Amino acid sequence: MRILLIVAVLTLPTLLPAEKKQLPGGKVLPHDKYIHVVSEAESPIEQVYIRSKDGMYVAAAVRKPKGAGPFPALIHFHGAPSGRGMEKLVTWARGDDGGPMWERFLSEGFAVIVADYRNLGFRVSIPDAEMATYVDDGLAVVEWARQQPYIDANKIFAYGVSLGGNLTAHLIGRTKLAGAVLGAPAVFEFLSVERPPRGSGSAPDSAAAPPPLQYDPQVAKKNIEAMQCPVLLLVGTKDSLIRVDELFHDEAMKAGKTVTMLIYENGYHDFVMGPQGHAGREEPLLDATLDALDKTVEWAKARAGIQPAR
Numbered sequence: 001m002r003i004l005l006i007v008a009v010l011t012l013p014t015l016l017p018a019e020k021k022q023l024p025g026g027k028v029l030p031h032d033k034y035i036h037v038v039s040e041a042e043s044p045i046e047q048v049y050i051r052s053k054d055g056m057y058v059a060a061a062v063r064k065p066k067g068a069g070p071f072p073a074l075i076h077f078h079g080a081p082s083g084r085g086m087e088k089l090v091t092w093a094r095g096d097d098g099g100p101m102w103e104r105f106l107s108e109g110f111a112v113i114v115a116d117y118r119n120l121g122f123r124v125s126i127p128d129a130e131m132a133t134y135v136d137d138g139l140a141v142v143e144w145a146r147q148q149p150y151i152d153a154n155k156i157f158a159y160g161v162s163l164g165g166n167l168t169a170h171l172i173g174r175t176k177l178a179g180a181v182l183g184a185p186a187v188f189e190f191l192s193v194e195r196p197p198r199g200s201g202s203a204p205d206s207a208a209a210p211p212p213l214q215y216d217p218q219v220a221k222k223n224i225e226a227m228q229c230p231v232l233l234l235v236g237t238k239d240s241l242i243r244v245d246e247l248f249h250d251e252a253m254k255a256g257k258t259v260t261m262l263i264y265e266n267g268y269h270d271f272v273m274g275p276q277g278h279a280g281r282e283e284p285l286l287d288a289t290l291d292a293l294d295k296t297v298e299w300a301k302a303r304a305g306i307q308p309a310r
Contacts (some may be wrong), residue, residue, distance in 0.1 A: 019260045020249060025236070025288025026266030031275055034285070035245070038103050042066055046077040047086055047094050054132035056118060060141055061089035063102075064111040069150035072178070072304040073111040075141055076102065079162030079186070079270055082119040082134060082140050089114045091277065098275030098285060101159075101293055108297050108308065111151050115141045115142045117167060126295035135170045142175055148290040154178065155304045159271050159296075162186045162241075169248075173226030180305040181296055183272040187248050190223050192216035214248055220251050230300050232257040234292050236267015262295060272296075 043064060049057040065071055076093070077086060093114045095103045106112045138158070146153040158180045160168025165185020188195055194214040201309045229230040231252070235245045242263070252259040262270065265288070272292045274285040301307075 010182075015301070021261070022263045023265070023288070023291065025264040025271075025286055025291065027287040028284040029287055029290070030248035031285040032232050033099065033292070034100035035098055035103060037095075038063070038106050040094070041203060043106060045090055047090065050115075052132055053136040056132065056137070058118070058137045058140060058266070059084075059089055059116040060144075061086065061093040061114045062111065063093055063106050064108060064150055065109050069111070070078045070152040070155075071111045071150060072190075072300070073113060073145050073151045073154035074105045074300070074307070075113045075115055075138075075145060075156065075158045077115055077117060077158065077160040077164030077167050078140060078276075079164050082117050082163065084116050086116075088277075089116060097277030099273045100285070101273055101291070101296075104293055104297060105300075108301065110157075110300070111145075111148075113141060113145060117164075125264075134167055135174065136283075138167050138171045139174055139291070141164050142171070142229045151272075152304075157181065157300050157303070159183065160185060161273055166190050169227070170223065171243070172229050172231070173223060177227040179230050179232065179300060181234070182245075182248075183234045183247060184236065185248065186239050186241060187244055190220070191244065191247060191251065193244055193247070194221035198242065210243065213243060215247065217251075220247075221255065224248075224252050224255045224257060225251070227257055230303065231260070232296060233259055233261040233262070233298070234272045235261070236264045236271050236288065238266055239269045260299070262292065264292060267292075280291070 046062040052058050093102050102112050117137040145156055147150050155178050158168045158171055159179050161183040163186050166184040166187050166189055168180050169187050169190045192215050233249055235242050237309050247261050249261045267288050271286055271289050274289045275283050
C-alpha cells in the first residue's frame with residue numbers, strides 16, 4: 001500500500017494556473033496509519049496566545065520541524081463555530097481526531113500554526129473601521145508568524161476551511177502571502193451572497209435545478225480585486241457550498257486572479273480535513289481527502305520553491 005501511495009504522489013499532474021478540474025473520489029479509508037506520524041518528542045506543541053487589534057488574545061497551537069529553520073509555514077483557520085479554545089487546537093495539531101493534514105505539512109518541512117479566532121458570525125465588513133473582526137485575528141497570527149526566527153516570512157500560507165475560508169479570503173486582501181488554500185470556503189459574506197431560506201433549493205446531487213444565487217457584483221469585485229496571492233480552491237460535489245465556491249472561482253477569473261479549483265466527486269462539506277471530531281457529524285477519511293492533501297502539498301511546495309522529493 002505504501003508503494004502505491006508513493007507512486008500516486010509522484011505521478012500527480014502539474015496544477016495549472018486558473019485550472020478548474022473535476023476529480024473522482026468517495027472511497028472511505030481507515031485513518032490510523034496517516035496520523036501520529038510525527039512524535040511530540042521530535043516536534044513538541046507550543047501553546048501561544050497572540051494579541052489581536054483590540055487587545056484580545058487569540059489561541060494558536062504551533063509545531064515546527066526539527067532544526068533552526070527558517071521554514072515555510074502553514075496557518076490553518078478552522079470552520080465554524082469559532083472560539084474553539086486551545087485544547088481543541090492541540091488535538092488537531094496532533095491529528096488526534098483522524099485528520100492527517102496538519103501532521104502531513106509538518107512532515108513535509110512546514111511549521112504548522114493551528115489558529116483560533118473570535119466569534120462574530122459572518123460579520124467581517126463592519127462600517128466602524130475601528131471595530132476588530134476575526135479577520136484582524138487572522139492578520140495578528142500572520143504578523144506573529146513573520147516575527148518568528150524559525151519561519152521564512154516570505155513563505156507563509158493560509159489554509160481556511162468553511163467559515164475560516166471566508167476569513168482567509170479577506171485576509172489575503174489585507175496582506176500578501178505566498179498562497180492561500182480555501183477548503184469549501186463559506187464565502188457568502190465575501191461575495192455578498194444572499195443565502196436562500198432553509199429548505200429551499202435542491203441538494204448538491206439533485207437533478208432539480210436550484211434557484212440562481214443572488215449576490216452583489218460590486219462587493220464581490222471589490223473584495224476579489226484586493227486578493228494578493230494565488231489561491232487553491234477545493235470543494236466536493238456533496239457540499240451545498242459548491243455553487244458559492246464556483247461563483248468565487250468565476251468572479252476571480254474575471255478579475256484576472258490565479259485560482260485553481262479542484263472539485264471532488266462525493267466530497268462532503270469539509271472532506272479536505274478528514275475526521276475533525278465534530279460531535280454528531282459523519283466525517284470519514286476519503287481517498288479524495290488524501291488526493292486533495294497530496295495536491296495541496298505539491299501546490300504549496302511549488303509556491304515555496306521547494307523541490308519535489310526524488
